[in-house]
Amino acid sequence: MKISRWIAGVAIALAGLEAGQAADDKPYQVADGNKVDKATLEGWRTWRALACERCHGPKQEGLVGPSLLESLRRLSKQEFKETLMKGRPEKGMPNFDGSKMVTENLDGLYAYLKGRSDGAIQPGRLEELK
């Protein structure tokens, strides 16, 4: 069970990498601002399910938590993942290593937020790119 989850994670990571290479090193694919690849879509769903907007704002512009539009310009993918997994409890950022949805969709979440930060993906509801 655990192993298959890990493999799935790797698979998504690889898929993300390929998509990224295909689109000028961007980890997401997007059309019309609101149609995105499957992994990025799942990333947005993860963002929504874990209620990230309660701290970071519905448009990632920052509320009690920092603006992710800014943070994603600074953080490396590795730093991003570490922050998600370990949290920053003293600042109010939870550790999401206990969430299956986050661990399985870490790359998609990164892709989604990167797309938001780049201004390529619109805020709000997304659809799958066909």
Place this chain on the structure above:
Amino acid sequence: MATKLSYTLGALVGCTLASGALANGDVIKQTQNSSQWAMQAGNMQNQRYSSLKQITKDNVKDLRVAWTFSTGVLRGHEGGPLVIGEMLYIHSPFPNKVFAIGLADQEIKWKYEPKQDPTVIPVMCCDTVNRGLAYAEGKIFLQQADTTLVALDAKSGKELWKVKNGDPKKGETNTNAPHIFKDKVITGISGGEFGVRGFVAAYDINTGKQVWKAYSTGPDNEMLMDPDKTMTWTDGKMAPVGKDSSIKTWQGDQWKIGGGTTWGWYSYDPKLNLMYYGSGNPSTWNPVQRPGDNKWSMTIWARDVDTGQTKWVYQMTPHDEWDFDGVNEMILADGVNVKGKPRNVLVHFDRNGFAYTMDRATGELLVAQKYDPKVNWATGVDMKSGRPQVVKQFSTQAQGADVNTKGICPAALGTKDQQPAAFNPANKLFYVPTNHVCMDYEPFKVEYTAGQPYVGATLSMYPAPGSHGGMGNFIVWDAGAGKIVQSKSEKFSVWSGALVTAGGVACYGTLEGYVKCVDANDINKELYKFKTPSGIIGNLNTWQYKGKQYIGVLSGIGGWAGIGMAAGLEKDTDGLGAVGGYKELNKYTQLGGVLTVFSLP
């Protein structure tokens, strides 16, 4: 002088301790001395009324700041100061500091700062409010964020006992003030957005030993409910709830993560020996995922204080589809005229936009009317079944998951949230701080993981359309007739607890940071206004010291109003949303944490 007085107090406490039966008398006696403010709501009935009358509608314009005090914390400051004898006790949000301040010289007599694991902060996402302290028999009670309940020596600040009330690893935290009824300290739990199973618990004030604990959902014995004796409004009369009244309204064992948390303001009727409180939303916010009435979330509860047994219940919002928590304060008032008869009632201004008037002894539903004309999710409450008549267009269940149901009034934070109303015994009317906000609500499927958010809906909030453009009203309510008597519009939600006094003034705070006092007989006559250092979500309390009446309030923007609410500042769907109501708060206020105390010159 100070020493002498506290000695006398000490001796009194000694006597009370010696005979347990008198324990009940202490807090009530303290609250009957109008020079003090001995409970967060001023009295057991949750009335937020003071018989002090030095400050009147004629001289309130001359109020000035007597002194101020910074808590050193920049977060949402809810609750207010307690004043007992020579001392004022004030708390802060996380890390939940407690200060005992001498009224004579404003010196910090003692300070207490608990050590709490910071991992509790994210579980409180997004604000770490605390609604204040409680006092009884020479002890100060603090309900920490991490659920630790502490008793401190009121004179020295020394820890007397502490007990763990919940588990933050499961998303259980505390924001509520503890309530002292008889010889028990009663507390609840927060975490409705983390799939917590709500409960209230009673601890012995002298030892911290748990006396009883009662859940909001689940098997009858765990809710302390008697299928034959616990009553509820059924077909126009009171009838027993019957066996498994909660479990059979949930799919499978969803009741185990079913919410119904209990972070509001409780009240107590000493004659009936009943305590009253409300339970919150069922988890998750996605109604499609949890079929059934989800009892007893969204419910008014009456329990025997000694045993915890449920005398009666009334569910206001069966199968919640909007996050209309039922936790708001339960105000007890006598002689309220209902259809020509004076009744001893419980009055509750629910998040769902209806104000309920109940016979507090029996639990009969007397009145249920909208206290904001914009409320649209239900046409009314059917007085026979007691159920709201839901409008399909605004039913997020009927519209379904992954559909954005638009234009629901009120928004999830309710026509009123926890900000408590006041009752004026002089005219038997209620002074109610309200929100005037509507929302779009899109539920979606979520999985439960212990300690992780379990919300399942995306919301967008904005000022009530087709109205005055503001997001709040301060209203006067007739609970017997179920009618708004007067309404004063406010730019932002009125998120501060109101105060009404025998001097004929009603006072409240605003999110911009103003303290406002109005004529209690004509609230549109604004008599006094002062800008405190930050937005106000605290409650106004009053006391008298050395012949002078004071009014005190905490400033410190935060809570849902100041932070979560900002989430609704623009409608995503609008693209360039120009609504921007709450965004404008930035123009008026920044974070803060200050107690401001007023008096006449």
